[in-house]
Amino acid sequence: MLLVHCPYCDETLPELEFTYGGEAHIARPENPADKTDDEWRDFLFIRTNVKGPHFERWRHAHGCGRFFNAVRDTVSDRFLTTYKADAPRPDLAVLLADASMKEPSK
Amino acid sequence: MTAHVDLNMARTLAKSSAVSVELLPLVARFSLRAGTSEQAALSKALGLALPTKIGQCARKNKLEVLCLGPDEWSILAPEDQAVKITDACEAIYAKAPHSLTEVSDREIAVQITGVKATDLMTIGCPRDLDLLPVGEARRTIFDGVSAVLWRDGADEYRLDLWRSFAPHVISLLETGCTELAAE
Numbered sequence: 001m002l003l004v005h006c007p008y009c010d011e012t013l014p015e016l017e018f019t020y021g022g023e024a025h026i027a028r029p030e031n032p033a034d035k036t037d038d039e040w041r042d043f044l045f046i047r048t049n050v051k052g053p054h055f056e057r058w059r060h061a062h063g064c065g066r067f068f069n070a071v072r073d074t075v076s077d078r079f080l081t082t083y084k085a086d087a088p089r090p091d092l093a094v095l096l097a098d099a100s101m102k103e104p105s106k
Numbered sequence: 107m108t109a110h111v112d113l114n115m116a117r118t119l120a121k122s123s124a125v126s127v128e129l130l131p132l133v134a135r136f137s138l139r140a141g142t143s144e145q146a147a148l149s150k151a152l153g154l155a156l157p158t159k160i161g162q163c164a165r166k167n168k169l170e171v172l173c174l175g176p177d178e179w180s181i182l183a184p185e186d187q188a189v190k191i192t193d194a195c196e197a198i199y200a201k202a203p204h205s206l207t208e209v210s211d212r213e214i215a216v217q218i219t220g221v222k223a224t225d226l227m228t229i230g231c232p233r234d235l236d237l238l239p240v241g242e243a244r245r246t247i248f249d250g251v252s253a254v255l256w257r258d259g260a261d262e263y264r265l266d267l268w269r270s271f272a273p274h275v276i277s278l279l280e281t282g283c284t285e286l287a288a289e
Contacts, residue, residue, distance in 0.1 A: 001232070009160045016242055016247050050107050062247040062256035064175035 002077060003057065007084045008066045021057030023047045024069040025089055050074055053092055058082070070094055111273045113214045120280040122287030125220035127279045128263055130264070134188035135213055136181040138195075139196075142202035147202035151194040161244045172243050172254070179268075180254065184209075202224070213254075213273050216265045216279065220284045223261040228281045229253060230275065 002015040029035055029043060048054075054074045059067045071080040071090065080095040109127065112121075118132040140148055149155045154166040157173040164171045170182040171189075183191060195206045216225055223233050231251035235257075238244060243256040243264075251271040256264035267275050 011237070013246075015231045035270050062252045065173060065178065065245075 002079070004070070004079065006060045006063060006066070006081045007068050007082050007087075008064045009060065013060075013063065017057045017060060017062040019061045021059050021067055023057040024057045053080060055089065055098065059084075109159050111276050113269060113272055119216070119276055120165050120283040122142065122220075122277075122283050124222035124286035124289070125218060125226045127226075127276070127283055130215040130217050132185065132214070133190070133250065134176055134183045134185045134187075134208070135210045135266075136183075136191060137207045137209050138179040138181055138204065140202070141177060142178075144202040147198050148204060149187075151198050151202075152191065153194075154229045161238075161242045163243055171212070172256075174245050194228065212268060213266045214269055216267065216272075216276065217258075217265045218262060218265065218279065219259075221261060223235060223263055225286055226282045227255070227263055230278060248275055273281055 003012050004018050005012045026043070035043070051074055053071050055069060055071055056058065057067055058070050067081055067085050068083040069085060069087070071092070072078065073080065080099050081090060084092060089102055113129065114132070116129050119128060121126040138148070143219045145156050145158070151171070152171065154169060154171060156171060156179055157164045160173050160175060162173050169187065172180045174180055181191065186211070192206065192208070195204065228236055231246055232251050233246055235245070238255070238257045240257050240259055241264050243254055245252065245254050247253070248255070248265060251267065251274065253275070254266035256266070258264055265275070
């Protein structure tokens, strides 16, 4: 089982309390009516499908109920960080450097 | 199969040498949602400071307030105090908008006590219970069901369960109660 750190509860908790919420940092268009069908399709359905560190949303459904963002490696399932939904997107290079300092073997 | 359980009558549901499971009497329950700027006014209206850290509880005059999320609280009170709470919050609604919903009928409470109470909790709760301090509570999951788990003492727990899920959880607790005694 994964252990997920909830930035609102500030506790590291079992995955069972959480639900996955898809890719993070996808901004809804200001005016959807201006978009072509293809652009709207891309907004709704087309995701980056990263192999490696992935910015994604999680929800602490059986807990504080909050959505938050996480960076998880889709190959190893390792969480590099989690942060509040209104926090800026962290710098991936810094996160990777921190992760290799902590556990260089991974 | 889950058997029918009468949830309206407080009584001992299961008891063994290891642990005892009791259905507690009904209490008035409220769900309170409010922003940061309204918290001071609501604390004054309720007569106790709303806890701001998730999982912390405030208690005063049989009133129990638990912080469930950054803007969410659960209020438990004796049934005869329900009107007092709604009136006090309604009086300040104009200057401190909030949402106070009575959810008394939604949940029932089960108390688990005994030397193996923590062992019984671990059959349904994936959390590390050593990290749950006495006097605090958390909303968590218990055998697939969302529940509020209170730690009232080292070997004393309370589970707030949604009424419709309660027979499922109670039957699991009854089985666990017997099995822990047989160990």
